[in-house]
Amino acid sequence: MTQEKLLSIANQFALEGDIESIKPLGEGFINDTFVVKTAGEAPNYILQRKNHIVFPDVPAMMDNIKAVTEHIKAKVADPMRETLTVVPAKDGKLYVEVDGNFWAVCLFIAGTSSFDRADSPELAYQGGVGIGRFQSLLADFTTPLHETIKGFHNIRHRFNQWDATIAADPVGRVKELTEEIGWIESRRAEMMEFWGLVEDGTIPTHVTHNDTKISNILFDKESGKVLCAIDLDTVMSSTSLNDFGDAIRSYTNTGAEDDKNLDNVSMSIEMFRAYADGYLSEQKTLSESELAWLAFSARYITYEQVLRFLMDYIDGDKYYKTAYGDHNLVRTHAQYRLLQSMEAQYDQMCAIVKELSAK
Ligand code: ADP
Ligand code: GN1
Ligand code: MG
Numbered sequence: 001m002t003q004e005k006l007l008s009i010a011n012q013f014a015l016e017g018d019i020e021s022i023k024p025l026g027e028g029f030i031n032d033t034f035v036v037k038t039a040g041e042a043p044n045y046i047l048q049r050k051n052h053i054v055f056p057d058v059p060a061m062m063d064n065i066k067a068v069t070e071h072i073k074a075k076v077a078d079p080m081r082e083t084l085t086v087v088p089a090k091d092g093k094l095y096v097e098v099d100g101n102f103w104a105v106c107l108f109i110a111g112t113s114s115f116d117r118a119d120s121p122e123l124a125y126q127g128g129v130g131i132g133r134f135q136s137l138l139a140d141f142t143t144p145l146h147e148t149i150k151g152f153h154n155i156r157h158r159f160n161q162w163d164a165t166i167a168a169d170p171v172g173r174v175k176e177l178t179e180e181i182g183w184i185e186s187r188r189a190e191m192m193e194f195w196g197l198v199e200d201g202t203i204p205t206h207v208t209h210n211d212t213k214i215s216n217i218l219f220d221k222e223s224g225k226v227l228c229a230i231d232l233d234t235v236m237s238s239t240s241l242n243d244f245g246d247a248i249r250s251y252t253n254t255g256a257e258d259d260k261n262l263d264n265v266s267m268s269i270e271m272f273r274a275y276a277d278g279y280l281s282e283q284k285t286l287s288e289s290e291l292a293w294l295a296f297s298a299r300y301i302t303y304e305q306v307l308r309f310l311m312d313y314i315d316g317d318k319y320y321k322t323a324y325g326d327h328n329l330v331r332t333h334a335q336y337r338l339l340q341s342m343e344a345q346y347d348q349m350c351a352i353v354k355e356l357s358a359k
Helices: 003-010 058-073 121-137 155-168 178-185 188-199 240-251 269-282 288-314 327-344 346-357
Strands: 019-024 032-038 045-050 096-098 101-107 206-208 217-220 226-229 236-238
Touching: 003 019, 003 045, 058 101, 058 121, 121 206, 121 217, 121 226, 121 240, 121 269, 155 188, 155 288, 178 288, 178 327, 188 288, 206 240, 240 269, 240 288, 240 327, 269 346, 288 327, 288 346, 327 346
Parallel strands: none
Antiparallel strands: 019 032, 032 045, 045 101, 096 101, 206 236, 217 226
């Protein structure tokens, strides 16, 4: 993408100040993200090409983000820093469509840090506070949201996709993956059993973030405290547990999500405790059944992630950005090792949730 093209797209938005530069940022797996720097006192901006293969209805997604961020802004002390601010196009729409691609802009929140890994329990605690607060702020948000990705954390839907992908085997990889496919199949029944509790209403649904990995949280540079949850593309109705589980998958991993050295990968119980402590200090509205299944949600989401990486590998790497040929398979192995580590420490995880929720 040339600077000239980026500039012509950015100039279709209602930005303050003259644009000085537009540079790529971040390591998201889905969208293409750029920082737009402006001259003088004017704010800087985040310009994103939203992935419309992943998000088939970008306008609906932007409506969700606008509604949720407006709701949060009305409740917090510093509305320009404690959530995203969507910047509309000059024609008033929340996006610009160029050659079949959808672009959106929000304010760049200055004075923040973001991380790919959690390197201290304090950071994990702050991350937990961030998502606990996010869920609390949205607990009274009642406007129905669009489902931006169908069945995103719905394992029944994922199994339907999985079965179809294996049957299609579009690039002939299934024959080499007997062991990995076995990891998924051997846990199918227990995951469906858990999902049954969501389907029968035992575990309720709420407005949730759905993509709570550490890189989707901003921390204040000066105080080190959590500032806000960003990457709101997947905000929609789901279980509160999914946000907790996905964060545990990210914050507690002693290795990288795509670590080639599986000996690096395990779940740190210390980080689990710290994240759960932060989360439960802000999220006070969980029901007994939600608390009973909170620790399991980490296994559920990590399992789902193993399935999603493996399914994308079988499908010929169409969904996630990859850096090399078998990247999705490497991710599958590393996330499976993490899942095994969670399974081995499950009793302790449950005991910690029990202890912290009684505080
Ligand atoms: P993706 O959907 O591809 O993951 P994100 O929306 O998470 O894209 O953005 C990628 C990265 O850009 C984030 O991890 C964060 O570091 C940075 N970022 C995104 N939005 C902002 C913002 N409003 N202010 C400051 N940094 C941001
Ligand atoms: C993607 O968009 P990003 O990079 O923050 C993905 C998550 C996965 C995650 C794995 C919309 O998150 O669901 O858990 O990669 N987002 C979407 O790192 O699919
Ligand atoms: Mg992101």
